Amino acid sequence: MFYRRYYISMSEGFSMITCDQHDYVEIICMYKFRVKIVTLTRTVHQGTAIDTLLNKHRQECVLIETTKGHLEIPLDGIRYIDVYIKHEPVKTIHFR
Template sequence: MNQPTISCDLHDYLELACMHGYRVRLTLKNHQIIEGKALDTLTTAEKQEYLILGIGHEQSRVELNQLKKMEALTPNAKFKEVSF
């Protein structure tokens, strides 16, 4: 069963982070913290949505429904912090 998707307003922040290649710190609902470069978003055929992060030479997918907070680490970013 799929969880509800996030709002369009919050999607805009994710797209902005990806478009500008911001480094971000994500806090998940389970309190795990992940840092990396926002690369892209992905929606699967099952309608699950992910943020693709570049972490070193690897890429990681973070399910959007698990996001609690995203902080921009890139200086002069167009946003500082977004709560989901």
């Protein structure tokens, strides 16, 4: 199956995330949770977390499935992630 991927380019100067934050992202992807991701540029993306990967610029990204297709968001460009878990309050993971 072919998926169209949309890339988000982040400029240099972004810092690395912590191991704990990376672990949270891995768990979110493992369970395919619905998420709202807000980037450092305050862009909002909503979808289902699918996987982590390296994009064509060798940036580590989270891959989410949106209504427009698959979207790769660099982890070092994320401000926070809201995680929507069934029958639970929204969980927020702050990156910056």
